[in-house]
Amino acid sequence: MVCEYGSELKRMVEVARVHTENGKLADYIPALTKANPNDIAVSIFDGQSTCFSEGNYNQRFTLQSISKILTLALALIDHGEEVVFDKVGMEPTGDPFNSIVKLEAHKPSKPLNPMINAGALAVSSLILGESANEKVDRLIAFVCQLSGNDFLTYNAEVAQSEFETADLNRSLAYFMKQHGVITEDVEELLSFYTKQCAIEVSCEDLARIGYVLANKGKNEDGIEVIPADVARIVKTFMVTCGMYNASGEFAIKVGIPAKSGVAGGILCAVPNKMGIGIYGPALDEKGNSIAGMKLLELISERYELSIF
Ligand code: GLN
Numbered sequence: 001m002v003c004e005y006g007s008e009l010k011r012m013v014e015v016a017r018v019h020t021e022n023g024k025l026a027d028y029i030p031a032l033t034k035a036n037p038n039d040i041a042v043s044i045f046d047g048q049s050t051c052f053s054e055g056n057y058n059q060r061f062t063l064q065s066i067s068k069i070l071t072l073a074l075a076l077i078d079h080g081e082e083v084v085f086d087k088v089g090m091e092p093t094g095d096p097f098n099s100i101v102k103l104e105a106h107k108p109s110k111p112l113n114p115m116i117n118a119g120a121l122a123v124s125s126l127i128l129g130e131s132a133n134e135k136v137d138r139l140i141a142f143v144c145q146l147s148g149n150d151f152l153t154y155n156a157e158v159a160q161s162e163f164e165t166a167d168l169n170r171s172l173a174y175f176m177k178q179h180g181v182i183t184e185d186v187e188e189l190l191s192f193y194t195k196q197c198a199i200e201v202s203c204e205d206l207a208r209i210g211y212v213l214a215n216k217g218k219n220e221d222g223i224e225v226i227p228a229d230v231a232r233i234v235k236t237f238m239v240t241c242g243m244y245n246a247s248g249e250f251a252i253k254v255g256i257p258a259k260s261g262v263a264g265g266i267l268c269a270v271p272n273k274m275g276i277g278i279y280g281p282a283l284d285e286k287g288n289s290i291a292g293m294k295l296l297e298l299i300s301e302r303y304e305l306s307i308f
Helices: 002-022 030-034 064-079 081-087 101-105 117-124 132-147 156-165 167-178 186-197 203-214 228-241 244-253 290-303
Strands: 041-045 052-055 258-260 265-270 274-279
Touching (some): 002 052, 002 290, 064 081, 064 203, 064 258, 101 167, 117 167, 117 186, 132 186, 132 203, 156 186, 167 186, 203 228, 228 244, 244 290, 265 290
Antiparallel strands (some): 041 052, 041 274
16 A cells, blocks of 8 residues: 555645645634644555555544534434434535525425534434533544544534534524424533534544445454444435535545545545545635645546546
8 A cells, every 4th residue: 555655645745735725724613723724634544554644644633524424323323214314304405514594495494414514413413422521422432433543532622612603503403493303402412513523533533434434334354333334324425415515526526425524624435445534724615625625636536536
C-alpha cells in the first residue's frame, strides 16, 4: 500500500491544497473558526497493511455531520429498520442540510432522511440512554469499536459552542416535538446532538471506520462490528444524501459513498476495497470540504474507485 500510493498521493494532496484558497471555515459554530483553512489531509486504509496518510493528517477535528451515519447505524442496531424509518424517511431533499422547509411541506411531518439535521435529530432521539451523557458515552464506545481507537472522546469546547448557538436546530427539534416525531426534552436532545457532533477524530479514524462500512460491517480481523444490512443501508444513504445537496454532483465526479461534516471531514467507504478519511476545513458554499472534494476526485480517477 505504502509503495503503491506514496509519492502520487503526496502530489495530489498538494494539487488539492491550492483549492483551500477558494473555501471558507464554518463560522456559525464559533469554535470551528480556530482551524487552519489551508490544512488538507488524507488517510487510506484497505485492511491489509497500516493506514497510509499524507498532508496534515495529525490534525484532529470534530465529526459534525459525519456523526449522522454513526447514530443511524447505532439506532438501526438498537431498534431495527421499522422503528427507525417510522421516524425518518429515505429520500434525498436537494436542500441545504439545515433547511426547515420540507419538514412542513410533507405530511406526516417526518424528516425526509437521516442525513439532514432534522432527520439526524430524530435519529439521535432514538439512541438508548437515560441522559445526554449516557447516550454520548454509548455512542463514543460504538465509534471506538468501529475505528479500533479506544481513546476517542468529544471536544467539550466545540460542543458548548454549538449548544449556545444552535437555535436553528432547536427550532427543528421543537417543530418535530409539536408534531410528535420526537417526544424527549428538546434541550436534552440538543445537548446530546451537539456532543455527538463534537466527537473528535483524525483522518485515520475516519479511514478505519470507512473500511468497516466498505467491508460489509467487518473489521480487518474479520470481526463483525455492525451487521452487513446496517452497513448497506448506511452506505446507500451516503450515496444519495451524504454530501448534502451536492450528492448528485459528487456521485458523478467521485462516485464513492461518502459523508461530510462542517469541520472539514469526509468519511468514504469504497465497497469491498478501502476506507478513506479526508480533512480540509475550508468549505464550499454547500458546507463540503472544498479541497477534500478535489482530492477525492483525483484519487477516484487515478485508482478507478467510482462504484458506477
Ligand atoms: N453540528 C452541525 C449542525 O448541526 C453539523 C452540520 C454539518 O456538519 N453539516 O449544524
